[in-house]
Amino acid sequence: MELKVFFMILIGTILINNYVLSQMLGLCPFLGVSKKLDSAVGMGLAVIFVMTLASFFTFIVYKFVLVPFGITFMSTIAFILIIAALVQFVEMVIEKISPVLYNALGIFLPLITTNCAVLGVAVLNLKSGFITAEMGLLKAVVQGFGAGVGFTLALVIMAGIRERLELAPISKNLQGLPINFIIAGLMALAFLGFSGMKI
Amino acid sequence: MAEKESALLMKLSSAPHIRTGDSVTVIMWTVVAALMPAAVYSVYLNGLRALIVMAAAVAAAMAAEAGSQYLLKRKLSFHDGSAAITGLLVAMNVPPDAPVWMVVAGSLFAIIIVKQLFGGLGFNIFNPALAARAFMMASWPVHMTTGWHRFSQLNSLSGSLTNVFGLPPEVFDAMTQATPLTLVREGPRILHDFGLGAEALHRVLFSPEMLKSLFIGNVGGVIGETSALLLLVGGLILLVRRVITWHIPVSFIGTVAAVYFIYYTATGFEQAGAATLFQVLSGGLFLGAFFMATDMVTSPVTGAGMLIFGAGCGLVTFVIRTWGGYPEGVSYSILIMNALVPLIDRYVKPKVFGT
Numbered sequence: 001m002e003l004k005v006f007f008m009i010l011i012g013t014i015l016i017n018n019y020v021l022s023q024m025l026g027l028c029p030f031l032g033v034s035k036k037l038d039s040a041v042g043m044g045l046a047v048i049f050v051m052t053l054a055s056f057f058t059f060i061v062y063k064f065v066l067v068p069f070g071i072t073f074m075s076t077i078a079f080i081l082i083i084a085a086l087v088q089f090v091e092m093v094i095e096k097i098s099p100v101l102y103n104a105l106g107i108f109l110p111l112i113t114t115n116c117a118v119l120g121v122a123v124l125n126l127k128s129g130f131i132t133a134e135m136g137l138l139k140a141v142v143q144g145f146g147a148g149v150g151f152t153l154a155l156v157i158m159a160g161i162r163e164r165l166e167l168a169p170i171s172k173n174l175q176g177l178p179i180n181f182i183i184a185g186l187m188a189l190a191f192l193g194f195s196g197m198k199i
Numbered sequence: 200m201a202e203k204e205s206a207l208l209m210k211l212s213s214a215p216h217i218r219t220g221d222s223v224t225v226i227m228w229t230v231v232a233a234l235m236p237a238a239v240y241s242v243y244l245n246g247l248r249a250l251i252v253m254a255a256a257v258a259a260a261m262a263a264e265a266g267s268q269y270l271l272k273r274k275l276s277f278h279d280g281s282a283a284i285t286g287l288l289v290a291m292n293v294p295p296d297a298p299v300w301m302v303v304a305g306s307l308f309a310i311i312i313v314k315q316l317f318g319g320l321g322f323n324i325f326n327p328a329l330a331a332r333a334f335m336m337a338s339w340p341v342h343m344t345t346g347w348h349r350f351s352q353l354n355s356l357s358g359s360l361t362n363v364f365g366l367p368p369e370v371f372d373a374m375t376q377a378t379p380l381t382l383v384r385e386g387p388r389i390l391h392d393f394g395l396g397a398e399a400l401h402r403v404l405f406s407p408e409m410l411k412s413l414f415i416g417n418v419g420g421v422i423g424e425t426s427a428l429l430l431l432v433g434g435l436i437l438l439v440r441r442v443i444t445w446h447i448p449v450s451f452i453g454t455v456a457a458v459y460f461i462y463y464t465a466t467g468f469e470q471a472g473a474a475t476l477f478q479v480l481s482g483g484l485f486l487g488a489f490f491m492a493t494d495m496v497t498s499p500v501t502g503a504g505m506l507i508f509g510a511g512c513g514l515v516t517f518v519i520r521t522w523g524g525y526p527e528g529v530s531y532s533i534l535i536m537n538a539l540v541p542l543i544d545r546y547v548k549p550k551v552f553g554t
Contacts, residue, residue: 037545160541161324168318171271182316186325187538189333193515193531196524 002135006142013146016197019117020154021188026117030155031180039104040159044152046094046105048145050086050112051121055144057082058122059130059137067131079122080113087113121147158183223320227280229440233433234287234490240429241422245295249422252302253290259303260286263310273319281320285309288328288491291423292483292530293335296346301339305331325537326497329530336525347378347419378419379404379481380526405473413480424483434489443493446505447512451488454513455479462521484516487529497537504540504547511536 019025026047033043058079066072091109095102102109112118121144128143130136161183170179242250264282268275289305309327317323336343377385386400403409412418416426424430437443459478463471478484492498492512499508512532519528 037542157538157542160545161538163545164324164541165317165322168322170316170318170322174316179316182312183324186313186330186534189330189337190325190531190534190538192333192337193519193525193528193535194523197519197522198524 006139009139009142010146010149011197013143014150014153015191015194018150018154018191019120019147020151021184021191022195023120025120026115026151027184029111029115030151030158030184031177032111033105034155034158034162034180036104037156037159037163039101040155041152042098042101043105043109044148044155046090046109047112047115047117047151048148050083050090051118051144051148051151052141053086053144054079054083054118055121055125055140056137057086059125059140062126063131063136075126076119076123079119083118083122084113117147117151154187157187223276223281224279226442227284229442230284230437230490231280231287233436233442234284234291234423236429236432237416237423237426237486238287238291240416240426241291241295244416244425245422249290249295252293252295252297252299252422253287255299256290256302256306257283257286259306260289260310263307264315267311267315268319271315276320279320282310285314285327285331288423289331291486292328292332292421293343294346294420295422297342301335301342304338305335308334321496323496324540325534326491326494329491329534329537332530333534344381378526379409379413379477380520384526401470401474405470405477407473410473410476410480413477418481420481421483424486427480427485430485430489434485437489437493443489444502444505446502447493447498447509448488450506450509451492451512451516452479452484454510455484455516458513458517462517478520482520482527483529487512487533491530492533492536497540499540499543499547501544501547501549504543507543507547508536508540511539 013019017023020027020030029043029047034040061078061082062072062075066075066078087110090112091102094105094109125131125140125143128139130140130143133139158180162180165179165183174182238253242253260282261277264277265275268277286306286309289309290302293302293305309331313325313327313330314320314323332343377389382389382400383404386404390396390400414427416429418425434443434448438445456475456479460471460475463474468474488509492509499505512529515532515535516528519525519531525531
C-alpha cells in the first residue's frame with residue numbers, strides 16, 4: 001500500500017502534473033538549455049540532484065526550525081537561501097568532475113538558484129501536506145526527485161525536437177523563442193492526455 | 200554470338216533507370232482514397248450531417264494551406280492532397296453531431312499552427328490532425344464528447360446488436376448511446392441508476408454480438424473510427440501500394456492486444472480473450488494505427504525505430520484507457536510518441552554500410 005503511494009507521487013509529478021508542461025514552472029532553463037541534447041541531459045541531471053536535495057533540506061528546516069519558532073512566514077526567504085547554497089555546492093562539484101559539462105551549462109547552472117521549479121518543489125511539498133503526513137520526509141524527497149525527472153523528460157524531448165528543426169524553413173520572425181513556445185504549447189496539449197489519471 | 204550476348208549484358212543507360220511515378224501528390228491522394236470506404240460508410244451510418252462536417256473540414260484545411268502559403272510567400276501546393284488528408288482526418292476525429300464551426304477551427308489550427316509555422320509539409324513535429332483533436336478536446340470538451348450516433352436497429356448493413364440480453368429497453372437505450380469505451384467506464388453507474396448490478400455490463404460488452412458490431416462499425420464513436428473492417432480495407436490498400444510499411448500498425452495493435460491480454464489475465468478476468476478483442480476493436484485504434492501513426496513526416500525513419508514507436512503508442516494507449524481521465528488514449532499516445540520521434544531517430548540509426 002505504501003509503495004503504491006510513492007509510485008503515484010512519481011507518476012503524478014512526471015506525467016500528470018509535469019512541472020514544465022502542466023504547471024508552467026522552470027520555463028527559463030527549459031527554453032534556454034534545450035538547444036543541444038547533450039547539455040540538456042546534463043542540465044536535467046543537475047536539476048534532479050538539486051531538487052531532490054532541496055526537498056530534503058527545506059523539509060527539515062521547515063519542520064524543525066521554522067515551525068517550532070513560529071516563523072513560517074519566513075519560509076520563502078529560508079528556502080531561497082537553502083537552494084542557493086545547494087546550487088553553489090553542485091556547481092563546485094560539477095566544475096571538478098566534468099569541466100566539459102560545466103562549460104556547456106555555462107550561465108544556466110547558477111540560474112538554477114532562481115529556477116522557480118526548484119522553489120516550486122519546496123513550496124508544493126508544503127502544500128501537499130507532507131509536513132504533518134506519515135513518512136512525510138520520504139514523500140517530499142520522492143516528489144522532488146519525480147519533479148526533477150519530469151523536468152528532464154520535458155527538456156530532453158524539447159532538445160530532440162529543436163535539433164530536428166535546425167534546418168526547417170521557419171520564417172524569420174518565428175525563429176528562436178516564438179517557435180519554441182509553440183512547441184512547448186503543443187507538447188503540453190499532448191501531455192493533457194494524462195490529466196485526471198488515477199491508479 | 201558471344202560478343203553480341205556480352206554486349207547485351209553490358210548494356211548501360213544513364214540514370215534514372217526505372218521510374219515508379221510516385222510523387223507527393225500521388226501518395227497523398229492514395230491515402231485519401233484509402234480513407235474513402237470508412238468515410239462513405241460513416242455518411243451512410245450518421246447521415247448527411249457527417250458529409251457536411253467532412254466537406255467543411257477539407258475545404259477549411261485547403262483554404263488555410265493556400266492562404267498561409269500565400270502569406271509566407273511559399274510555393275502554392277494546397278492541391279497536393281496533404282491538406283485534404285489533414286482536413287478529412289480532423290473531421291473523422293469529431294463526433295458526427297459536432298458543430299461545423301468547431302471543425303473549421305480545428306482544421307485552421309492543424310494547418311496554420313501545427314504545420315505551416317514549422318515550415319510546411321515535411322517539417323511538422325506533430326501530426327496536424329491529432330494536434331487539432333487535442334486542441335478541440337481542450338477547448339470544447341462538451342462538443343467533443345457528446346453528439347454520438349444514435350444506435351439504430353433499422354440499419355440494414357449490421358443490425359446485429361439487438362437487445363438479446365434481457366435488459367429493460369430504456370437501460371439498453373442508455374447503454375448504446377455512449378461509445379463502447381465510455382460504456383466500459385460509465386456502465387456500472389448507468390446500471391446502478393436503473394438499480395442493476397455491474398455484471399450485466401460485461402455480459403453485453405464482451406458478447407459476440409457486440410464484438411461483431413464493433414468490427415462492422417454499428418456503434419457510437421467519432422466519424423471515422425467506428426468500422427474496424429473498412430479501416431482495415433483502407434490500411435491494406437496503403438500497404439499494397441507501399442505508402443506505409445507493416446511495422447507501425449503491427450507493433451501498435453499488437454502491443455495493445457498483448458498488454459491488455461496480460462492485464463485481464465493478471466487481474467483474474469474470466470473472459471480475457473473477448474475483453475482483449477473488445478479493446479482492440481473499439482475506439483480509434485485502427486484509424487490511428489493505420490492512418491495517423493504512420494504519417495511519414497512524424498514517424499521514425501528506420502524499421503526498428505517504427506517498431507519502438509508503435510510499441511510506445513500501444514503502451515501509452517493502454518495506460519490512458521485503463522487509468523487516465525479520458526476514455527480513449529489513441530490520439531494522445533500518438534502525439535506523445537510524435538514528440539519522441541527525434542530522440543528515437545537519434546538512437547536507432549541504420550548501420551553505416553561497410554563498417
